[in-house]
Amino acid sequence: MKVKExxxxxxxxxxxxxxxxxxxxxxxxxxxxxxxxxxxxxxxxDIDDQGDDLLLFEELALSQAEENKSFVIVVENIDFNEFDEELVVVPTLLEAHDIIEMDEIQRDLGF
Known part of the structure; x- marks a missing residue:
């Protein structure tokens, strides 16, 4: 596992x-x-097309939401509409950073 801050x-x-x-x-x-x-x-x-493997991350995503922080998964070539709002899945790192930036703006505004 590689971690980059x-x-x-x-x-x-x-x-x-x-x-x-x-x-x-x-x-x-x-x-x-x-x-x-x-x-x-x-x-x-190599993630299955339906993203069933990604559902294993749902508990982590919920924990992050409780901490008032964002949790985004980057996966290419998947049906992104298959996921409910607890799990945010995007195709690129750039989009992941954009989602986090929007989340932080919403939190700063009190939404």
């Missing part, structure tokens, strides 16, 4: 192991991550 955001990229092992590592270290917005970069991973 960019301002108030952490970009976490899976580097080895299974997706489930990756999620377990994030959960184990969550206390040190929860004060940041989180982008999980899975752009190089």
């Amino acid at each position: 960019k301002g108030h955001t952490l970009i976490i990229k899976k580097s080895e192991g299974t997706l489930l092992e990756f999620i377990e590592k994030i959960n184990a270290q969550y206390n040190s991550y929860k004060k940041f917005n989180i982008i999980v970069d899975l752009s190089d991973e």
